[in-house]
Amino acid sequence: MTNAEIVDRLELTGRLMELHDYDAFKIRAFSSAAFNLDKSTADLANLPVEELVKLPGVGKSVAHKIREIVETGHLTDLDNLLAETPEGVMEMFRIKGLGAKKIRTLWHELGIDNLRDLQLAGENGQIAKIKGFGASTQEKILNSLMFLQEQKGKVRMDRAAMLANVLHDELANHFKRVDITGQVRRKAQEVDTIQLLIETSDPVGAQRYLNGLPMLVQNEQESSPFAWRGRMEGSDVGIELLMFPADQIDRQLFIQTAAEPHLQQVGSANVSLLQAALTVPNASEEGIYERAGLPFIVPEMREDEFAFRWASHHQNDELVTWDDLRGTLHNHSTWSDGKQSIADMAAYCRELGLTYFGIADHSKTATYANGLDVDRVRAQHAEIDQLNAQFGDDFTIFKGIESDILGDGSLDYDDATLATFDYVVASVHQTLTMTIEKATTRLLRAIENPYTTILGHPTGRLLLAREGYPIDHRAVIDACAYHNVVVEINASPYRLDIDWRWIDYAMERGVMLSINPDAHDLAGLLDMHYGVAVGRKGGLTKTMTFNALTLTEMKAYLQKRKKR
DNA sequence: GCCGTTTTCGGCCCGACTGTTTTCAGTCG
Numbered sequence: 001m002t003n004a005e006i007v008d009r010l011e012l013t014g015r016l017m018e019l020h021d022y023d024a025f026k027i028r029a030f031s032s033a034a035f036n037l038d039k040s041t042a043d044l045a046n047l048p049v050e051e052l053v054k055l056p057g058v059g060k061s062v063a064h065k066i067r068e069i070v071e072t073g074h075l076t077d078l079d080n081l082l083a084e085t086p087e088g089v090m091e092m093f094r095i096k097g098l099g100a101k102k103i104r105t106l107w108h109e110l111g112i113d114n115l116r117d118l119q120l121a122g123e124n125g126q127i128a129k130i131k132g133f134g135a136s137t138q139e140k141i142l143n144s145l146m147f148l149q150e151q152k153g154k155v156r157m158d159r160a161a162m163l164a165n166v167l168h169d170e171l172a173n174h175f176k177r178v179d180i181t182g183q184v185r186r187k188a189q190e191v192d193t194i195q196l197l198i199e200t201s202d203p204v205g206a207q208r209y210l211n212g213l214p215m216l217v218q219n220e221q222e223s224s225p226f227a228w229r230g231r232m233e234g235s236d237v238g239i240e241l242l243m244f245p246a247d248q249i250d251r252q253l254f255i256q257t258a259a260e261p262h263l264q265q266v267g268s269a270n271v272s273l274l275q276a277a278l279t280v281p282n283a284s285e286e287g288i289y290e291r292a293g294l295p296f297i298v299p300e301m302r303e304d305e306f307a308f309r310w311a312s313h314h315q316n317d318e319l320v321t322w323d324d325l326r327g328t329l330h331n332h333s334t335w336s337d338g339k340q341s342i343a344d345m346a347a348y349c350r351e352l353g354l355t356y357f358g359i360a361d362h363s364k365t366a367t368y369a370n371g372l373d374v375d376r377v378r379a380q381h382a383e384i385d386q387l388n389a390q391f392g393d394d395f396t397i398f399k400g401i402e403s404d405i406l407g408d409g410s411l412d413y414d415d416a417t418l419a420t421f422d423y424v425v426a427s428v429h430q431t432l433t434m435t436i437e438k439a440t441t442r443l444l445r446a447i448e449n450p451y452t453t454i455l456g457h458p459t460g461r462l463l464l465a466r467e468g469y470p471i472d473h474r475a476v477i478d479a480c481a482y483h484n485v486v487v488e489i490n491a492s493p494y495r496l497d498i499d500w501r502w503i504d505y506a507m508e509r510g511v512m513l514s515i516n517p518d519a520h521d522l523a524g525l526l527d528m529h530y531g532v533a534v535g536r537k538g539g540l541t542k543t544m545t546f547n548a549l550t551l552t553e554m555k556a557y558l559q560k561r562k563k564r
Numbered sequence: 565g566c567c568g569t570t571t572t573c574g575g576c577c578c579g580a581c582t583g584t585t586t587t588c589a590g591t592c593g
Contacts (some may be wrong), residue, residue, distance in 0.1 A: 029565035039581090057566075099591095369593075406580095430579090
């Protein structure tokens, strides 16, 4: 039982108590316990009640609930609440703008207990008529429903990779060769089908074996003699297992990895040569591109015609790799909402072979995240100075901040305070509903601020959960070029923002991109792998990667920029 | 339900923003 699983159950209990109109302070106790424990590094599953009650937000009652969760895997209170709540009502929590109170009203006043009825009520204008609701809320609900429908059956790349690896390892026990291909190999940020190639000369026997695996649930209608289709137990995302004899696997690896537009592009480039290349036995991927007279395209980039435009003036070895990264710049610590101390985060960075660690905790407006007021900024800088004094010339902690971009585009500290940082990541965290004009103007103002070093998660999107605010990407990137601002590739698999499709335009305009993990704990630093993946997808070169600068280069860059 | 004492019960309580109000409830990060 992990901390996250315990926290999720407490959080859900609080939310359902609110839905069922429990006492507000009792609800608060559960949510605040969840909120506090989410940031805890204690091993909750192995703490006795007397230790649990010492943790902030945990009293006797919650401590016993935690023990119950750990020992039985269940929480009776939660099970009872769930039994009283229709599944469709639970799904309504995924609608943006709907919280427990509004859902309760919709459920009790209109009898809505599923998303289909919610949509009908919205389309009929019934929602706008309820007291406390209006036309605007109704429209927001309908928009959110539409967004959710588009995301159905998809998972983020981190979960897709995890599931694909589990499946790969299981199948590799039985089959001679198994390859992950399709969207996962292409490093798609969202995946609707996890696809694997299986080498076999006995597809009938292979199907029989697959259907005997408890982790797989077949969709018989979708399947065929050479293609097993279905899903994994406990997951909605589609699974496709394609069976081929040994001499066809490499060629299929090429065909199945490529997105349709990429295949078409290869075909239209030279149909006859490609056909010839594809019919050669044991054709390798390199051989296929070579025989078709085309440059080799790395798997990540096999989406559309962009790859060939990129390849016309770049070499594959220019693409950024994990080993090119020299440091990391957007990270949180226990000073705001991170789980680990600056010292522990920095130590882990050194273990990873990085040479600098930039701390960019939340700024004062982000009160929910324990953002730093001016006094705490000073105190944090003193701590960083002390830590830096212990390092040699080979490692440095930089003093950064993730300063909130306020509604009018200004940053949330005065210039004197901003001047005390080595660098500033400027990010939007509130007022996410804006027109494209307003959102763009707001970002442009933040970019114009002489203290802004990096523009953080430019659209604020959360993959599969929230559309970002609309922005004029060209105008924003052009402004970054003019004002010498770096653009973040937020590497959290929840964000991956800026989208990889804009990387090439940024590079063209001379704008560097920073692969920023937005890490809130040690493991979060490894999210830079996802940033590298989407960076490569967008053709990001090592030379245009901000955090591929060496420590000496980074120090010089930040110093020079401060003097402007 | 948690906390912190005025040590056994009273007070707890992010703030900005939105949309709905006409003074505020609900949501969000």
